[in-house]
Amino acid sequence: MAHPTDPRLTPLAQSLPATVPFVGPETQERTRGKPFAARLGANESGFGPSPRAIAALQSSAADIWQYPDPEAYDLRQALAAHHDIDAAHIMVGEGIDTLLGNLVRLIITSGDAVVTSAGAYPTFNYHVTGFGGVLHSVPYAGNHEDPDRLIAKAKEVGAKLIYIANPDNPMGSHHDAATLQRMISAVPDGCLLVLDEAYIDLAPDGTAPYVAPHDDRVIRMRTFSKAYGLAGARTGYAIGPAPLIAAFDRVRNHFGMNRSSQAAAIAALADQDWLAQVQGKVAACRDSLAAIARGNGLTPLPSATNFVTIDCGQDGTFARRVLVALGDAGIFVRMPFVAPHDRCIRVSCGPDAEIAAFAAALPQALASARSQE
Amino acid sequence: MAHPTDPRLTPLAQSLPATVPFVGPETQERTRGKPFAARLGANESGFGPSPRAIAALQSSAADIWQYPDPEAYDLRQALAAHHDIDAAHIMVGEGIDTLLGNLVRLIITSGDAVVTSAGAYPTFNYHVTGFGGVLHSVPYAGNHEDPDRLIAKAKEVGAKLIYIANPDNPMGSHHDAATLQRMISAVPDGCLLVLDEAYIDLAPDGTAPYVAPHDDRVIRMRTFSKAYGLAGARTGYAIGPAPLIAAFDRVRNHFGMNRSSQAAAIAALADQDWLAQVQGKVAACRDSLAAIARGNGLTPLPSATNFVTIDCGQDGTFARRVLVALGDAGIFVRMPFVAPHDRCIRVSCGPDAEIAAFAAALPQALASARSQE
Structure with missing residues (x-):
């Protein structure tokens, strides 16, 4: 909500933008009126802690x-x-x-x-x-x-x-x-x-x-x-x-x-044993996400993290459409903010059910994005 | 531990004292080598949350x-x-x-x-x-x-x-x-x-x-x-x-x-019912602390909080000795920092057992402080 700026703020505080770095998925869920089916946007670990x-x-x-x-x-x-x-x-x-x-x-x-x-x-x-x-x-x-x-x-x-x-x-x-x-x-x-x-x-x-x-x-x-x-x-x-x-x-x-x-x-x-298990699950999930991307004609980037950045092969407008369509389908993912990286979407590793939900939603999301070209 | 100041700090950061506003009771416990028997110094609620x-x-x-x-x-x-x-x-x-x-x-x-x-x-x-x-x-x-x-x-x-x-x-x-x-x-x-x-x-x-x-x-x-x-x-x-x-x-x-x-x-x-219960317990405990203070010849100040500030009747040096002696006896309390308030010690409300421990330790702490005059 826009407010008039409080005149007591310091000149520096006056100058700062009212925007925030990240909007949480809960905000999107409130807008949608229902929770996401898969929470794969914030690089959290759906495998959970020890x-x-x-x-x-x-x-x-x-x-x-x-x-x-x-x-x-x-x-x-x-x-x-x-x-x-x-x-x-x-x-x-x-x-x-x-x-x-x-x-x-x-x-x-x-x-x-x-x-x-x-x-x-x-x-x-x-x-x-x-x-x-x-x-x-x-x-x-x-x-x-x-x-x-x-x-x-x-x-x-x-x-x-x-x-x-x-x-x-x-x-x-x-x-x-x-x-x-x-x-x-x-x-x-x-x-x-x-x-x-x-x-x-x-x-x-x-x-x-x-x-x-x-x-x-x-x-x-x-x-x-x-x-x-x-x-x-x-x-x-x-x-x-x-x-x-x-x-x-x-x-x-x-x-x-x-x-x-x-x-x-x-x-x-x-509990370093748990960490090792998570590392193994993440590695396997990166492979799964890469395969899903390739199966849809997209290019997964190599990952040293618990997410896979997927090159959608076009520009930011296209990737944003894919993101929105995934969101409409209940899949929370994010994407890079800046060109040329914003040709990509970024999908977190997670449990099989959530990855399956992403895999199920991606073809339709791509079709939707392509239909808007 | 004292460190040389990092030269990259801003002039403001360079100027700031290295002291911190409060030392936690855990730090004192590590120094003592054993935990406090009664934790009555930080105005926490020993009655617990709902x-x-x-x-x-x-x-x-x-x-x-x-x-x-x-x-x-x-x-x-x-x-x-x-x-x-x-x-x-x-x-x-x-x-x-x-x-x-x-x-x-x-x-x-x-x-x-x-x-x-x-x-x-x-x-x-x-x-x-x-x-x-x-x-x-x-x-x-x-x-x-x-x-x-x-x-x-x-x-x-x-x-x-x-x-x-x-x-x-x-x-x-x-x-x-x-x-x-x-x-x-x-x-x-x-x-x-x-x-x-x-x-x-x-x-x-x-x-x-x-x-x-x-x-x-x-x-x-x-x-x-x-x-x-x-x-x-x-x-x-x-x-x-x-x-x-x-x-x-x-x-x-x-x-x-x-x-x-x-x-x-x-x-x-x-759970406002729980809050009401705590309010009742705090009121009763304030009365107990006031009675303990009076029973030791000290003056409890009226309190609208979950602690009772007790006027020890002398100066900051004396009150500090009382505080230290209480600490030695396993009772964590604090005191005001500044004169003339530092004639007082400040005791949080808490469960009966901790208040009883304070009551048991106070006479000896006062005797110890008086013996140092």
């Missing part, structure tokens, strides 16, 4: 009257052991989005330059704009983010932050560790690389670069929302140099992390 | 793989019905702290003036400082915040925000609705009153002022952390004029609200 994480949520419910530990000490210790680093290198937050917001707030002030790829994560851009930063975008190289151009642009504009996701969303592509290590070694002085590894648990071995804990050229973002299946619990973490990690304490909401979510994340992390 | 809220947390655990509804639509609708206002006047966030942070970010930029009371909520001050605002404090009038002086100071310094909590924390006092209504009518043009009503559900009838939903002089903060017993679920909300509420969408983390917390809050709100 049963141990669910048990932790249930058993911790009785203690929910207590505030959370603002230090997330137990979770940070568990993560430190998992990564074999000191907990001083780890900050936990209410999802990567919150950590990105705090990071941008710490580093970016009015007019500071930030570099990202055109079509990369909109919520990062939202935070940069929200703190007065100036975004500079470089194109992807095909379906991959382009480390060399990101670095070159950062040098050109004197960027304080560079954002890259590896694996990438929305294209599903990835670079190998050596490529990322070359990129890290080229980060200009005074600049920080934000390496978003939300999908790293679903990528081939050898995708994650080795980064020394004290390396102050890079901060990594991880999440329990994807492979670990805890998107609703809002739990992410950053790994970085201790002085930068400590700086989060100057701006973050110390009591923002849900108490039960901390317990669930600890339980999820401890 | 069993329906616990059931909602447990039944929603299976859906935790899904992201939350970023609009918190169902919860906002339930709150709108509860308050008999339109949902456009309600913003849900991860506790009042998060909403205060977003509000300050929207309104305050470097050098803007903000007025509060010396010794009032430190987390509000943390956010003001965090966004470069300049805090101006006025003293309490005895054990009450002083609406007239807050308004006068706001006029004097051209404040953009005034903060008041009614009922007050840490003193437990309250003003009646008529006093607040006079205060609201005196808010200067261009200024906004932040009325923190975290404890309103525990105050006498007639404490909450009537505020027309479109009244743009005031924004109210409410929470499920206190009377509703859901502190760990991080769920608060703001009630205010629609243009200001809409502005939160420009800066907030849209997906920050835990999915299960939304379900729990809806269930808690629907």
